[in-house]
Amino acid sequence: MSDQELDDLESLLIDPGWRRYMAYAEQHWGDAAVVGRLETAVGQQLGNEMEAREHTQAILAAKRHIRALLAWPAQRVKELKAREVRAEKEPFVEGRRPFSRTRTRKKQEPAA
Secondary structure, rough: OOOOHHHHHHHHHHHHHHHHHHHHHHHHOOOOHHHHHHHHHHHHHOOOOOHHHHHHHHHHHHHHHHHHHHHHHHHHEEEEEHHHHHHHOOOOOOOOOOOOOOOOOOOOOOOO
16 A cells, blocks of 8 residues: 555545536536436337437446446545555564465475
């Protein structure tokens, strides 16, 4: 984990430019905008149910992807903070044989 990554993402989330960008995204891909896009898609394809369904699915898929992309910084901050908390709670314990899993064992030859 990088402390710099956490600092960068926290700075991004409170930056006025990020807030402006999120407002823009909400305006174009928020629930009200998506309902408008769906109404337009269905209205244009009234005679063709299959095309209307395809347009609807494409719009909803785009919304899901855009929402996931926009949510990533906040989700990543949560992940990084959770790792910090776990690292503080779990003491480091050095094993007796730290490289035992990486060593290859010699195969024993069967007795003749």
